[in-house]
Amino acid sequence: MKLKLFFIPLVLLFTFFQLNAQSSKKRKPNFIVIYTDDLGYGDLGTYGNPVIKTPNLDRMAYEGQKWTNFYVASNVCTPSRAALMTGKLPVRIGMESYKRRVLFPDSKGGLPEAELTIAEILKMNNYQTALVGKWHLGHLKQFAPNNNGFDYYFGIPYSNDMDRKAGSTFEKLFTPEIEDFNVPLMRNNEIIERPANQNTITQRYTEESVDFIKRNKDKSFFLYLAHSMPHIPLFAGKNFKDKSIRGLYGDVIEELDWSVGQVMKTLKELHLDENTYVIFTSDNGPWKLFKEQGGSSGLLFGAKGTSYEGGMRVPFIVWAPSNIKPKVEMKMGSTLDILPTLCSLAKIEIPNQVKTDGYDLSPLMVQNKDVNPRNEMFFYHATDLFAARLGDYKLYYLKNNPIGYPEKIEKLEKPQLFNLSIDPSEQYDIASKNEKKVEEINELVRKHKAGMIPVKSNLED
Ligand code: MG
Numbered sequence: 022m023k024l025k026l027f028f029i030p031l032v033l034l035f036t037f038f039q040l041n042a043q044s045s046k047k048r049k050p051n052f053i054v055i056y057t058d059d060l061g062y063g064d065l066g067t068y069g070n071p072v073i074k075t076p077n078l079d080r081m082a083y084e085g086q087k088w089t090n091f092y093v094a095s096n097v098c099t100p101s102r103a104a105l106m107t108g109k110l111p112v113r114i115g116m117e118s119y120k121r122r123v124l125f126p127d128s129k130g131g132l133p134e135a136e137l138t139i140a141e142i143l144k145m146n147n148y149q150t151a152l153v154g155k156w157h158l159g160h161l162k163q164f165a166p167n168n169n170g171f172d173y174y175f176g177i178p179y180s181n182d183m184d185r186k187a188g189s190t191f192e193k194l195f196t197p198e199i200e201d202f203n204v205p206l207m208r209n210n211e212i213i214e215r216p217a218n219q220n221t222i223t224q225r226y227t228e229e230s231v232d233f234i235k236r237n238k239d240k241s242f243f244l245y246l247a248h249s250m251p252h253i254p255l256f257a258g259k260n261f262k263d264k265s266i267r268g269l270y271g272d273v274i275e276e277l278d279w280s281v282g283q284v285m286k287t288l289k290e291l292h293l294d295e296n297t298y299v300i301f302t303s304d305n306g307p308w309k310l311f312k313e314q315g316g317s318s319g320l321l322f323g324a325k326g327t328s329y330e331g332g333m334r335v336p337f338i339v340w341a342p343s344n345i346k347p348k349v350e351m352k353m354g355s356t357l358d359i360l361p362t363l364c365s366l367a368k369i370e371i372p373n374q375v376k377t378d379g380y381d382l383s384p385l386m387v388q389n390k391d392v393n394p395r396n397e398m399f400f401y402h403a404t405d406l407f408a409a410r411l412g413d414y415k416l417y418y419l420k421n422n423p424i425g426y427p428e429k430i431e432k433l434e435k436p437q438l439f440n441l442s443i444d445p446s447e448q449y450d451i452a453s454k455n456e457k458k459v460e461e462i463n464e465l466v467r468k469h470k471a472g473m474i475p476v477k478s479n480l481e482d
Pocket of ligand 1: 058059097098252304305
């Protein structure tokens with residue numbers, strides 16, 4: 022009898038947990054996109070960094086998928102984010118410019134209001150949505166996150182090095198203090214702190230993200246966690262400062278890794294790991310202009326601000342332990358593909374007006390089919406197409422200073438061709454021995470350009 026009395030509540034408890042798990046599985050999946058700023062291809066343990074400790078990201082890659090040929094759609098912040106949000110090449114929607122490569126605190130423009138963001142599409146389908154972190158797609162109210170599909174916003178409106186104190190020098194960026202900048206910290210449309218205390222910013226983004234997940238554990242949600250680090254100026258929290266043998270840059274990455282661990286721990290505790298896709302990536306390559314305070318592109322050539330592999334190929338890890346099989350994926354993908362892929366996973370039809378440049382990666386990522394949804398990539402620098410990749414081959418028409426700054430653009434007399442599987446560091450031009458391949462890519466580019474209608478840039482005013 023005693024045993025029976027003990028047994029009944031146990032059965033009830035078990036049924037409760039089962040029902041709970043089932044109802045979370047029945048809902049549309051949750052999505053978390055962790056977007057770091059200027060983190061390079063070579064900055065994580067799992068991508069070969071020998072000194073920066075990233076145990077949480079390494080585990081995420083081991084339990085999930087590590088993609089090794091994944092690209093952003095631009096080599097600097099604003100256009101890269103525009104592409105992630107809309108699934109469109111930024112040049113198509115006026116989000117690239119030579120005059121001003123990104124938005125600044127005195128800019129009047131932003132992401133065109135007519136564009137639908139991934140947050141807006143998910144929100145239309147009853148998702149709870151939040152941006153925690155850096156926006157950089159227009160700080161005026163009409164362009165702000167709350168006007169672009171995000172129910173909740175906590176973060177900074179543009180880069181953490183902007184709004185500099187008068188008289189601030191380039192050298193001062195290496196030894197930054199909070200007061201050197203006047204970047205506001207926002208909650209929805211209100212400034213809650215100015216200057217933002219960047220020493221605690223990664224920790225506070227993490228706490229805000231964990232709170233958002235907990236608040237929405239019984240609903241479908243989309244969390245865009247866009248860390249402002251490791252963009253210069255670097256700031257690390259007190260638990261991480263002076264800990265990494267890689268110096269301040271290592272401290273910052275190790276704190277980001279901790280942050281990823283907190284998000285994953287929360288998902289596991291709430292059993293949301295069964296129905297959540299977590300993506301970790303970066304908005305562009307490392308800012309090598311800042312030498313040891315900038316990141317590493319590993320074996321890839323080039324940096325932020327260039328169309329070389331180091332400027333646009335980024336780490337991409339996707340984790341969803343109940344829904345995807347672990348693997349190292351060497352096929353191509355891009356942040357352009359995130360909008361169509363998430364819509365496909367959520368069984369949401371993409372609205373007609375969204376003519377995306379992306380592909381649905383889910384057959385490759387989730388169904389494990391031997392397919393190649395993306396077989397080409399276009400490398401824009403501002404409004405010019407510098408290079409194009411088809412399969413393993415990348416053909417260059419224009420080249421830039423490999424550090425990115427100052428800009429030194431060279432129009433190549435003859436296009437240069439590289440086989441990225443054999444030569445990921447882009448050292449050996451093989452164009453003269455592969456004329457057919459050159460012509461094939463030229464043809465791809467001709468077709469691509471025929472479909473590009475020039476539009477007025479939104480970054481210049
Ligand atoms: Mg960036």
